[in-house]
Ligand SMILES: Nc1ncnc2c1ncn2[C@@H]1O[C@H](COP(=O)(O)OP(=O)(O)O)[C@@H](O)[C@H]1O
C-alpha cells in the first residue's frame with residue numbers, strides 16, 4: 001500500500017502551537033498549477049470492483065452506504081435554532097461545559113441550553129460563522145451545529161437577567177458572540193485506521209485495499225463522514241483538528257490514537273464538527289504554515305460523497321464561491337453586517353482551494369472512477 005509522505009522534520013516556522021499567536025502572513029495557496037497532473041485515464045477496474053463491493057462506486061461512496069450516515073442536523077433544525085436563539089432571553093450564564101474560560105453555557109427562559117462562544121479576537125467568531133455557512137453551501141450542515149450570532153448588550157433584553165454574570169465574563173460591550181445549542185452526550189472520536197500512523201505517513205484511502213476490506217459497515221459509514229471532514233478542513237484551512245494531530249506527531253507518536261480535537265460523535269451517531277473558529281480567516285492567514293499537512297491529507301482521500309464532489313465542482317466551475325457564500329450568510333443571519341465579510345484575498349484563496357480540490361477530485365476520477373460526474377468534466 002503506497003503512502004503519501006508527511007513532513008516529519010521539526011521546522012521552526014511550524015512550532016507555534018495551533019492556538020498560538022499568528023507567526024507570519026500566509027503564503028500563496030496552492031494555485032491550480034500545483035494540482036496533481038492529469039494522469040492518463042485508466043479504467044482502474046480492479047480498484048472500482050473492489051470499492052464497489054466495499055461500499056463505493058468508482059470514486060464515490062455507494063448510495064447504500066451514504067444512506068446509513070446518521071442524519072445529523074437538519075435544515076429544519078437549523079431554521080428553528082436561528083429563530084429560537086435570536087428571540088431568546090438568557091436567564092443563566094455559567095462557566096464550564098463549553099470549552100475555554102471565555103465561553104459560557106447559557107440557559108434560555110424556555111430551558112434550552114446554548115454554548116456562547118466569545119472571541120478574544122473578532123476573527124474567531126467571523127471564522128466560526130463563515131465556516132458554518134460554507135458547510136451549508138457545501139451541503140455539510142448535517143455535521144455543523146446550527147449557529148446564530150448575538151450582540152453583547154448589557155442593557156439589551158436578551159441579557160437583562162444575567163447582568164452580574166455578564167460583568168464577570170468580561171466580555172466587551174457590543175461584541176458579537178455565537179450561540180450554538182448545547183448538545184448532550186457528545187463522545188470522543190479517534191481518527192479511523194486508514195489515517196492512523198505511527199511513522200508520520202499518511203495512507204491513501206483508496207490504495208489500501210486490505211485496510212478497507214477489513215473494515216466493518218460501521219467503520220465505512222464513519223469513513224464517509226471523515227472524507228467530508230477532510231475536504232471541509234482543507235477548504236477552510238482549519239488546522240485545529242486532524243492537522244494539529246499530524247503536527248503533534250513530531251513529539252507524540254501516539255497522538256493519532258487519541259481523541260481528535262474539535263470533533264465529537266453526537267447522540268444520533270453522526271460526527272459533529274465543533275469549533276470552526278480557526279477556519280477561513282485565521283486559518284487562511286497562517287495557511288502557509290499548515291498546508292504541508294493539509295495538502296497530503298487531502299491527497300490521501302480519493303473516495304468522496306458524490307453530492308459533496310458535485311458541489312465542489314459547481315463552485316469551481318462558477319468561480320463565484322465567495323459571492324455565493326456571502327449571499328447565503330446574508331440571507332440567514334441578520335447580524336451579518338456586524339462582522340467583517342471575507343476579505344478579498346481570502347475570497348480568492350477560498351476559490352483557489354476549491355479549484356485545487358476540484359482538480360484533485362478529477363484526478364482521482366481519471367485514475368479510479370468510471371462514472372461521469374455529468375458536469376462536463378473529465
Ligand atoms: N454546543 C456544544 N454542546 C455541548 N458541548 C459543547 C458544545 N460546544 C463545546 N462543547 C464542549 O466544550 C468542549 C470545547 O469546546 P470548543 O468549542 O472546542 O471550545 P474551545 O474554544 O475551548 O476550543 C468540547 O469538546 C465539548 O466537550
Ligand SMILES: [Mg+2]
Pocket residue numbers: 099261262275
Ligand atoms: Mg476547541
